Amino acid sequence: MGRLVIVSNRVAVPRRGEAAAAGGLAVALKDAFSNRGGLWFGWSGTVSPEPPDVVRHARRAKVDYAVIDLSQAAYDGFYAGYANSALWPMFHFRLGLLSYDRDQAECYRAVNRRYAEKLMGMLRPDDTIWVHDYQMIPLGAELRALGSRHRIGYFHHIPFPPWAVFSAMPGAEDLIRDLLAYDLVGVQTHRDLAGLVDCMAQGTGMKMRAGGEVRFRGRRIRLRAFPIGIATDEFADVAARSADAPEAQRLVASLAGRALIIGAERLDYTKGLPERLKAFGALLNRFPEYRSKVTYLQVAARSREDVESYKDLKREIEHLAGCINGEHADADWTPVRYVGRAVPRDTLAGYYRAAQVGLVTPLRDGMNLVAKEYVAAQDTENPGVLVLSRFAGASEEMPEALTVNPLDAVGMAEAMKAALEMPLEERRERHGTMLRRLRENTVGGWAKSFLDVLEGHDAAEAPPSRAAALAVFQARLMSRSISTSSDSVSGEMVGSQVADLSTARASRAR
Structure with missing residues (x-):
């Protein structure tokens, strides 16, 4: 079993001799890291006028931490700008608060591209990569464009709206296509899963029957709901x-x-x-x-x-x-x-x-x-x-x-x-x-269930070449349609989950 590589927007490196933070992903991934070790990569939380273009490393217990600073311009464009002034309100159905700026959108892509370049140099062939949340949606696509053949999963911690809301975002189609770079896309609830499936169907042009699984360019992308728990x-x-x-x-x-x-x-x-x-x-x-x-x-x-x-x-x-x-x-x-x-x-x-x-x-x-x-x-x-x-x-x-x-x-x-x-x-x-x-449904069980699905399905049959990956996954795609001739979708996954939920509710009502 290879390492677990986590990528998140913010990485808090514990001080030497101290335990990891008591909340958030640190708790969720505690057991996974303790069993196999791993790497945690992301922003240090530091904004520097002229940050050094280097990754700082630290090792605590079995976890290697790798963090990078952001320049003020990158922070303003990537984080305060596009991520939190455009994506955050859109994902929370607050279109009246959405503030879009094309330069900020380009900065968001550029930061994800730079993260991918830095991360690629630290990866091992058998690593499993787990990307977290809306700040990092394009990261999987950028890794594929650099030649990554790893298993890569993405978990979306916030709501996922239907296409009627999502499509208000300029470049919405490109954001949805970015998700095709992942082997597994997870959301919190069945309601969010329905929104994701709707966006995948309408935003990519694929003919989708009900949702759950997409086959694209020789790879299988699964869409699943994984409700996160706590250490009860x-x-x-x-x-x-x-x-x-x-x-x-x-x-x-x-x-x-x-x-x-x-x-x-x-x-x-x-x-x-x-x-x-x-x-x-x-x-x-x-x-x-x-x-x-x-x-x-x-x-x-x-x-x-x-x-x-x-x-x-x-x-x-x-x-x-x-x-x-x-x-x-x-x-x-x-x-x-x-x-x-x-x-x-x-x-x-x-x-x-x-x-x-x-x-x-x-x-x-x-x-x-x-x-x-x-x-x-x-x-x-x-x-x-x-x-x-x-x-x-x-x-x-x-x-x-x-x-x-x-x-x-x-x-x-x-x-x-x-x-x-x-x-x-x-x-x-x-x-x-x-x-x-x-x-x-504990937080440890949530992490295990996601990783079990991510690491349990078939490996990519034929990873795309760098040129093909760039053509498909990079943000500035010229085409708005994706051929459906070789793509297929199975609705069994979502259908069975919704049926199970309906059965459980009916049982409680009785």
Whole structure:
């Protein structure tokens, strides 16, 4: 078995003697790396006026880290520009916020091309490459253009819209064709899989029956849903310990017996924070018996502060929180507590355990692990209630939550009231079912299932030549159509997954 090579936008190299970060891909890939070793490549997080054109290396445990800096121009064009001002809003269905600039799109391609050139020099023939997320969509195509014959998989962590939305992006066809460079393309949910299949069919011109598998130029490309999990038992243990820590104890004492509703995420317009604040205001206005009886704590760590839409969002949230507190607060009660900075993961786990209601209401989200962490953090004897947006990927796996439409402030207020009043027996039943499911689908199992599929199917029969790869995969293709004469698609994969999901839902309904 060869090495596992991970490519992601940001790579945090642990300091010598320290463990890897406690969240994100570091947790997901811990077991895979420990079993076989590997290489992790990507941006260092450093922006330099004139970065050296070199890769810096470090080795921790069995993992080799290889990172490269970005110039200010590359950061502005690739990351803050095209990736987060064009791709991010498009993938989250927010076309009104999409800001496209052709120079930034070229910079995005150029950075991916440079990453591919640097990575190729570090690869071994039997490596398996796993590329992560929207910043790196063209990387597989650039590797193929350089002659890579490796197994290459891509996982898309955020939503994948249908072609009707995706096609609004200039160069949409080229982005979809880039995915044909991969042997496996994974998304979070069956809803995202349907969007991917629709884009693959319409964006490439291929005649697709239902989805699941595409044969292209002697290679097989699989399209699959792999819902990411969390380290459930580990997080539950952290929450139980943190509940007795001074930070959580101070929070509980300050509530003076009031119920706690909690929300925690990055400050991002996809998370539905203004809508959530309006819904909490509606709770206090429509159900005045909850005035001075409940406190809403919102943690919103600042992010992407160099993007104008995020600055606007921060001002809006601060204004709404101030308005609610100005209208409803008493001398001994502040309805909304707004924390606009990051809170340590362990501390948050203790806060989750103390909260009677977990409010997770994004306007659109690939998965949203906060929903799963809130459930894992609860005391099984006296659990809180999850109020979850129907547009979060997690809702597909967690039908026992109180599902809401985040655009309906009154509906959300009613769901919060129902959560606060839910009987203990019902809370235990809902929580127990979700917790069992979380324990079945762990983050380690997610990584293993993706790699099993990626490494288990047939190798490429005839990798394309460099000239053919450039003609097919590079961004600036002149043609908008791809011949369908030798391409075939099997709908068995998606069809069976959707059928399994429908059967499971019907069973739960009975």
